[in-house]
Amino acid sequence: MSSTATRTGTAVEFRHVTKTFRQGKKEITALDDVTIDIPGGSIVGIIGFSGAGKSTLVRQINGLDVPDSGEILLDGENIVGYPERRLRGIRRNIGMIFQQFNLLSSRTVAGNIAYPLKLQGLGKAERTKRVAELLEFVGLADKGRSYPEQLSGGQKQRVGIARALATNPSLLLADEATSALDPTTTHEVLELLRKVNEEFGITIVVITHEMEVVRTIADAVVVMKQGRVVEQGSVYEVFSDPKTDTAANFVSTSLRNTPDLLEADELRTGTGRLFTVTMQEGAGFFHAVSEVERAGVSVNIVHGGVTTLQHHSFGRLTVRLTAHDAAGEAAVQHFHDSLTATTEIEEIR
Incomplete structure (x- = not known):
């Protein structure tokens, strides 16, 4: 614009x-x-x-x-x-964008966008130019002569955004x-x-x-x-x-990366021990997993997810660790203790 x-x-x-x-x-x-x-x-x-x-x-x-x-x-x-x-x-x-759009049903899309400009005293030629710019910007260049009732909810909100931007x-x-x-x-x-x-x-x-x-x-x-x-x-x-x-x-x-009560109940029906681990950069999770696997422990990721926000990765994973002998049980306990010192870990019992 x-x-x-x-x-x-x-x-x-x-x-x-x-x-x-x-x-x-x-x-x-x-x-x-x-x-x-x-x-x-x-x-x-x-x-x-x-x-x-x-x-x-x-x-x-x-x-x-x-x-x-x-x-x-x-x-x-x-x-x-x-x-x-x-x-x-x-x-x-200050521009305002509302939940229910607050468009004037008796005015066209172009008329709704032009309304605050008219209140400001802007001339007709300037209003027409500005409205055309805004319609193009919000992706509604072909809807200027339509009325709000002819638009979808998303289109109505785009008109609301265009109107909010009208006065710069x-x-x-x-x-x-x-x-x-x-x-x-x-x-x-x-x-x-x-x-x-x-x-x-x-x-x-x-x-x-x-x-x-x-x-x-x-x-x-x-x-x-x-x-x-x-x-x-x-x-x-x-x-x-x-x-x-x-x-x-x-x-x-x-995020939906932590089991809710029903999911946790279902997970408990399996064997082994369940841990939910907070995943942050440098948490040491995968090193700890490799150690328990070397001890013969079965490792299964049963819930969770990892995402990226503002160029950083984080998330939560729920893992099931199943030991098959005493050495495996000791490795599982070490998994818990070593991660507790560096990151958040919670056992689901």
Whole structure:
């Protein structure tokens, strides 16, 4: 898109932000001392279950809600306490992508994309040119005259992305933008968002309850629970070594590399001893396996997987070790003890 210059997106910082609501006589803490750094030009996933405070957090960024305390800095500028007039100017630099698309059914695809440009007072010729650029960028060059009801869910979300980009924002907020889409379409939309980030340097904050979304697109992840940030770090750090039960639960839904209760019960019906080993670079797993095999122990990988994120490999493998004599039993115990000293290993009993 020729009218969009590559640049560094807006940096977002939360500093000890707290927000409470009244629900009858009860006070609900939606954000509890939240501190987050979102570097300019990055893609950061904010993940949590319903009620974690994710949507409330988004409303603080675009000034639609005001925290009780704390600071919210956009490129180092604290926007808390700004009058509505100044916030309107800031919002023009922020694009929003919604779960339910929020398209105007009475307008064509081109009309939906042009709408924010019309509100800005851009002339018709400039609007037409910009809309054509955006339609080409999102892969809908032939859909300008179509109406939303004639589009698939994925196409509607592409229109939503084009509309969000219309005003050349430096920050995009995607609030559950793929929750209404099937897995294949979700992947296509996420790849489009990655393209937006890479080509234009726009910061993207992805609000989601799906760890697979974070795994696919994000540089870093913030895990929230009941209004608090319980864990944050690079995607690789959180996926390969989650520090909290909340993060570990989310990771397991994406990777599926650890047996669940039913799978573990089924695996226990076999002979031998079962171990689930965390696989990280330099863990020494294959050296330990070769040692037990030399002792005559049967080794079978029965569950798990290894993946690559941010140029690092990690995963979890469940292995069945079956010893056939006392020497083999000693080798299996040594396998457990030697790996325990260098990496995470858990026996399934």
